[in-house]
Amino acid sequence: MVEKDRPGRPKSIVRVCWECLAESPVIRSFNSHPRESFDHVPGKVGDFESEWTMFRASIVEVADRCCGRKVVVACRGGTARTHWWRPAVRDAVRLKKESYRALLACGTPEGADRYRQAKRSAATAVAEAKTRAWKEFGEAMENGFEKVLDHHLANQGITLLSLPDDVVLLVSSARDLQRSLDWFAAACEAAGMKISTFKSEAMVLNRKKVECLLRVKEEILPQVEEFKYLGVLFTSEGRMEQETDRRIGAASAVMLTRLRSIGVKRELSHKAKDEWMELAKEEQCEFLPFLSPREVIMKNGRIAGLQFCRTEQTEEGDWLEDQEQVVRLKADYIISAFGSILSDPQVTAAMAPVKLNRWGTPEVDTDTMQTSEPWVFAGGDVAGLANTTVESVNDGKQAAWHIHRYIQSLYGHTVEPVPKLPLFYSAIDLVDISIAVCGIKFPNPFGLASAPPTTSAAMIRRAFEQGWGFAVTKTFGLDKDLVTNVSPRIVRGTTSGNLYGPGQGSFLNIELISEKTAAYWCQSVAELKKSFPTNVVISSIMCSYNKEDWTELAKMAEDSGADALELNLSCPHGMGERGMGLACGQDPVLVRNICRWVRAAVSIPFFAKLTPNVTNIVDIAKAAHEGGANGVTATNTVSGMMGLKADGAPWPSVGKGKRTTYGGVSGNAIRPIALRAVSAIARAIPGFPILATGGIDSADTGLQFLHAGASVLQVCSAVQNQDLTVIGDYCVGLKALLYLKSLNLNYWEGQSPPTEKHQKGKPVPKLEDLIGKNIPSFGPYLKKRKEALADYKKKLKDADKADMKEPASIRCSMVKQPIPTVKDVIARSLNYIGAYQELNNLEQVEALIDEEMCINCGKCYMTCNDSGYQAIKFDPETHIPKVTDSCTGCTLCLSVCPIIDCIKMVTRKTPYEPKRGLPVSPVC
Incomplete structure (x- = not known):
């Protein structure tokens, strides 16, 4: 039986409670499935009662039919009877073995990568196949459960299973049920137990700890420790009875009806974290759930124990205390960790007129945290609702919002019930990071580059909702220039070594311009500007070296309502072969003419997107400036090849022929190239607007580009690494960096103060001043170092001084000079470059x-x-x-x-x- 329907080896497998099997090593063999098969469960005569043997046979039969038996001495690949060993699984395992042999032969990092990937795939395939097999097994057991009714348990035929809370009686027919109940009640009373019949067709057994056998007439009632799944009895190697008695304080006998299961464990009366529970178990702590403390037992003025009453839950979900079931524990100390009540009369009187429940806590509306008095709100421990710190914090948030609603209602204002609390607020949030470029006001300098993050209008819409200041559409052309991309086309970079997952230092792509039409993008731009009038939308366009084409497309984009245009003269792959992109952007003459054509066609600002794949990018920027461009974008991706595999095949490789082409490298790897391009253009053409792109992945790197001469910043690879929500960090980070420039913190590195002398993060004095020499922090020297520091601290203490003299804290609350704007920091670093x-x-x-x-x-x-x-x-x-x-x-x-x-x-x-x-x- 699989506890959860998920791939992987299940945590709990079929644990059949054959009587007399608990101490046998057989149970360990059986529980190790699927590594061990059903064949390893012995059916030796005398090991179990005959009826259990029959029951086992039916389970093995169904399991064999669903899962198959893996024979230990079988040839490689298993046998046909192992049904989960299907072609897909076999191929995955074979590929893993082949990859391992190849790794042993070559020993290269690429071979190791292929082996790890193949091993992971094989493990997943095997786990999923076995999970499916176990699921089929469970379904087959469900369908064939009626067969169990033909067997005998404890010498009684199973013809009816009655479903109570804790006990099931095995009877011959429904007519014998009441008679069996009478016998059972008498047997329980003789054993010191009490039967409560609050259900008409079910009974609950509540018993104190007794050491006796339960009998129904002359037969011993079979007690099962747990029964969870479709006719399969569970055990835990014979220890459950003891653990149940010792930790829970109750023992139960449970069996299963067809298609339903009964759990002996009710929900615990506390909500401790799982890791806390596990830690407590390791420390041999005892858990006594379903007990309510009633009285502290005193003897000679000292605590001698604690008395509890048993708690039970009704069908309506209410908890009741059974005063007849009393548990006493010896104790020297009592620590009230949870479940305490408010009983101090002075405190309760001070809380008037708030209504309290019987536990002494306020009656609270769990949605609004409002008490019986509309002006009083409560949450956390005092309200008895929260069990963890996180829940208490959430109570506070809920209460804060509804307090706001209540106060506003006193003045006739209506506030929506859905909480929308502001984030942490400080003076940094007041910093203005907007900037005007070419007469266009950008809410903030961060925008999306013309790249995969702007593949569609819906993605740009989500970007604006997250807080991006502007976006450049994916480059589009005329319908005659429509493209179809290949795949794969965007791959992780190798510039950071074998780093997998988010945080890649670079990417390589062989993606072309947008596959969508110009009409789609023009309509999308109009819709975006209507929905987000304060955000800036820049249309990226591309044509071949043809005046009519550039004129037509530029006018179409302008008419759509775009704030500006970006002329893609720099795509390093694919488009150059069509006479577009890079083919136009490497020649200053072509760039100058294209800019002149567009300048004559439109009145809105436009920026020429430059390629770094030239000898001198400044010459191209000057040509764009001379052609009438309002600015440039620097830079596009760098042409390159990211890597080759051990067999010589490139990555990405397209089709059966494994062909590739030189693609565009992006991300942090090209930041030095982009910084050089931006600063060189800014030095050569002072005041010329530059839209920087290439390795901007934080507020700090964004500020570097601003210092280098950029006006606004375009981002792509950082979003590919994470998602659009990084804009929150960028905006707050830039505000903080600008705010810090107003303070006297020139010795800080951005938001980082100078590093104190430390070892493992703890401040340390200069040891040479204490003992006349310095010693390292390892081996036998470490002990001497600790002794010297201990003596130093002792002398400080004896001299009535502070433990360790901490450096004076830096007060940053007072602004020393005006906070600079984004425009103020542009090109600040150019004076240092020469x-x-x-x-x-x-x-x-x-x-x-x-x-x-x-x-x-x-x-x-x-x-x-x-x-x-x-x-x-x-x-x-x-x-x-x-x-x-x-x-x-x-x-x-x-x-x-x-x-x-x-x-x-x-x-x-x-x-x-x-x-x-x-x-x-x-x-x-």
Whole structure:
């Protein structure tokens, strides 16, 4: 039996409670299915009662028919009787084995990737096949359950199963039911049990802990620990009876009716987290559910125990306390963790006129958290509704909204009942990040690039709803230039190594322009502008080098209501072969003429989208500027090939021939190229608007592009990595960065304060000042280090000082200067960029390693030794690194150090003299 209908090996398999089987090793073999088969369940005469043997035979028969038997000595691939071993499963397993052999032969990372993928696929195929087989088994057991009625249990024929809460009686017919109940009642009374008959056709057995057998007339009533699924009896290797008595305080005998199941365990009266329960079980804690504390037992003025009453739930869901069922526990201490009541008369009087229930908690409307008094709201523990902190927090949110509704209603205002609470609010939220470019006001500088995230109007609509300031439509052309894409066409990059999942450093695509018509996009733009008048919609268009085509398409896009146009002159794959895209964007003459044609055709602003696949992108930008373009987009994707597999096949590969083409690389991998392009254009054409794109994945990187000269920012790969909701982080992050610029925090790196001296995140003093020398934080030195720090803290304590002197906190609440706008930070970094000959080779730096923060990993030594100037030495005993005079300030060590700010580049104290290798010949 599978507990949940899901792929994978089930947690609980058929656990048949054959009497006398509990202590047998057979149960372990049976429970290990599907690794072990039904053949491993012995049917040896004498192991069970004959009726159980017959019952077992029927189960094995059905299981064999549904799941098959996997013979241990069978040939490879199993046998035909293993029905889940179907061709699809066999092929998946065979592919896994072949991939493993290939991995052993070549040992390449690509081979390892293929083997892991094949192994995962094979495991999924096998798990799903076995799950289907078990499901068929359950259905067959359901359909064939009536066969069980032909068997005998405890020498009585099973002709009727009565369905009570905790007990089932096996009787010969319905007419014998009452007589059997009478016998059973007498037997229970003799055993010290009480029978309550609150149902006409069912009975509940409530018993105290007794050690006796239950008899019906002369027959022993068979007690089953659990019975859950279609005629199959469950056990837990004979321990359930003991665990039930010890932990739950009740034992039950349960059997199943056809098509229904009865659980012996009622819902616990508390809602502790599963992980807390498991941890408590590991600590040997006892759980006593369904008990209500009634009295604390005192002896000689001290706590001696606690008395409980049994609780039961009625059919209506109400809980009742049975005063006749009393449980007493010895106790020295009582910790009230939950279920406490409010009984202090002074507190209850202070809460008047709020109505309280019998537990002393306010009567609360669970939807509004409103009490009997409309102006009083309650939630969390005081209302007795929440069981966890998360639930209490949610109560507070609900109450806050309905308090708002109540107050507004006092003044005649109506507020909708659905809560819409604002997010956390601070002065940062007041920062204005809007910007005007070419007379167009952008709500924020973040928008979607012409790429997969803008494939359709519906996607752009969702983007605006999430908060994106603008969007560039997927590039479209005239109907004569319609395209059909191939697949696969968008793949993960290899620039970050074998990194899988979100967070890819790059992507490669061989996707063409939009497959949708120009008419579709023109209609979509009109609808989007009607729904989102404050958002900016830019239509991306593409044609071949034809004046009539560019004129026609540009006018069509303008008439649709687009705020601006983007001329795609840069698609690096596919379109260039048609004389479009890259074919037009690599020649300054063609770019200049196309811009002139569009300028003559439309009056709205337009931007030429430039390609980085040229010798000098500045020449192309100047041509667009001369042609009348209002700005440029820099840059499109970089032409490249992402990778080849071990067999030489490319990825992505199309069709049976596994063909590919050079595609466009995007994402963080091209950010350096895009930053260079943006800054170079901004330096060459000051004030020329630039729509930056290429590796913008955060507010911080967005600010970098603004500093480089960009006006607004286009995003694609970051959305491909996550989803459209990243815009929330971008906007708040940019607001925070601008706000911080108004404070005296020049030594901060963005939103990050300077790194304190620390070890494993804990501040540490400079050990050399305490004991005269520094020692590392590993091995036997770690103990000495801890002792030295302990002595230091003790001296501070003895001197009546603070434990560890914490650095003075930085107060950031007072604004020192006006908060800059987005326009204020544009091109701020251009003054720092120039020719190499302008760099000063007299102002040299060298590495300084913070010994307190160093973790002695040796990475700085390794890179300096094999890729630098052998300027770092390691102490042979302490492994403390030392930087020698050979340091040239190359900064390799800082680049690979895993601890932030452990290595800093400081001004060189001695003049730098290059090592020329051989004496320099005098220059005449």
